[in-house]
Amino acid sequence: MATAQHWIEHYFDEASDAIYLFQEDTLLVSNKLAQDLQDELHFAPNYLVQVADAAVKQKFAPTDDCFSCSIRSMMHEISIPITLANDKRHPLNYFLIYHVIDVPTKVFSLTLKSRGTIDRMDEMAEQRQLSRYVSEAQEKERKNISEDLHDSIAQSMYSAIMGVRRLAKDSLSPTETEELTAGIEKQLNDTLEEVKGMALDIRPSVLDNFGLIPALRVLAERSEEATGITTTVSGSAKTDVLSAETQNVLYRIAQEAIHNALKHAEPHEIDLLLVSHNHFITLEIMDDGKGFEVPKHQEFNGRSMGLMNMNERVKALNGAFSIKSEPGNGTMVTVKFPVAL
Template identity: 70%
Template sequence: MLETNTWIQQYFDEATDAVLIFKEDDLVVSNQIAQDLEQELHLDPTYLVQVADASVKQKFSATDNCFNCAIRNSMQEISIPITLAKDMPHPLKYFMIYHVINADEHVFSLTLKNRGTIERMDQLAQQRQLNQYVNRAHEEERKKISADLHDSIAQGVYSAIMGVRRINEDDNDEAAIHELTQVIETQLNDTLAEVKGMALDIRPSVLDSFGLLPALRVLAKRLQENSGVTITVSGNASTEGLATDVQNVLYRIGQESINNALKHAAANEINLLLVAHNHFIILEIIDDGKGFDLSQHQGFNGHSLGLLNMNERVKALNGAFEIKSQAGAGTTVTAKFPVSFA
């Protein structure tokens, strides 16, 4: 037991957060980093108690300032933003964690955690979560491609193979062979069209050969033919000097936005506008569909994951991404990138 107490004391003293333990308003014990802060900043622990006391009373004002009642009947821990050394060139920003150890005897701890460290940890946690969802989206896309290859492409090729085998049967006359060759040709043409469609979805060659605006026009024409929805592309942007990564992202945003409008918005018309200025380029996708409540799509779900992915891609290239939508009033997706054209 004595050895365990030694370990606990060592952990307490070596903690990277300043920890102070009070009974009533009197400081009972503090760890080394808390003592260092007291000395270097001439910090009075009573000041921290007063800040905590005011925050707790404000939080539980409905209890008529019954301090102990509030603590016993409500949460045992609250977080309080606090800035120390305000008069110094570099003020120190912390979160002060008020934690009740024994409410009956009014024993509590105050822990000072560096605000920047916490924010960085939160960012890392959010990034890990985002990576999980993006990886999931990529995996779903791979599954879709695999299913298309198996269910459509492979079946089409297999049917053609079976047709070729039937041609070699001895009882086929010239008319039967001619009919079979036409069937096989039709099957192979259908399969070829599907392969081309998949290739365009994955990576359109026109984007590499002719640039962003022609690629968007080809995309719009193909999706308009498939859906019957009017899709127009206009703009004055010359994207010859535009970075390849930015062109790729803008194309994917146009593709994702059109697909969302076709799948979810019941749109009759979709307009893409690509405009370049001296220092930035803007892509807007506007549909006249039923729109949606943005607040309902802040989390990660099947409909919002594509939007989230677009937002992250734009941010990674120092761009700005915005969605405006309202139930019954359509949706506008805007991506803006700072660029420098020669």
């Protein structure tokens, strides 16, 4: 038990946050970081109590100054933004965490947590959430490819094999042989086209061989052929100044934006515009579909996962991503990447 108490005291004293324990207005104990911070910034611990008390009164509006009454009317923990060393060149931004430990004895703690640390923790949590999403999206794509291979490609190949076996074993007339041969050839050609289509969806060779604009034109042509919806590509941006990774991201965003428009917007026309400016290159994907309310689709959900993925891909390469849309007024997806002159 004594050993456990020792480790608890050691953990408290070496904590990475400044911690103060109070009973009413009396400081009971503080850890090393709290003492160092107090000595460096020359403030009284009771100043933190006053800040916390003012925040509690403002948030919960107690009817009197009774500490116990305030405690009864509030949650057991509240977070309060606070800035220390305002008079210095680099003020220190914290969250003051007010935590009730024991109501009858009026004991509570005040903990100073760096806002920068909390922001980094939030970023890490968001990154973990995004990683889970990316993993789920990859698994979904693998499942789709597997189903396509099994349900379409494999079945077509099996049917062709059975036709070849029939040619080898059955006694067919010249006319029957010709008809069966023609059927097998057509089936294999259709399967070949389907495999080529899958390969283009996964990674278009034209992007590697000829660059971004030709790849976007092929994407637009395939989309128009499949759906009948006019899809155009314009602009003469010099994409050779972009890295291969950036060009790939721009292509994927165009692919995802076209997919979203066809799936959700019921457009009559989709336009892609790729333009060079002095310091950046911009890709805009515009449709004249039914549009949507952007704020409702900025969180993780089934419909907006592709949008979130696009945004994160662009941010990872120091680009800017935006979506403008209103119900009845279509949608415009804009991506901007800086370029070196």
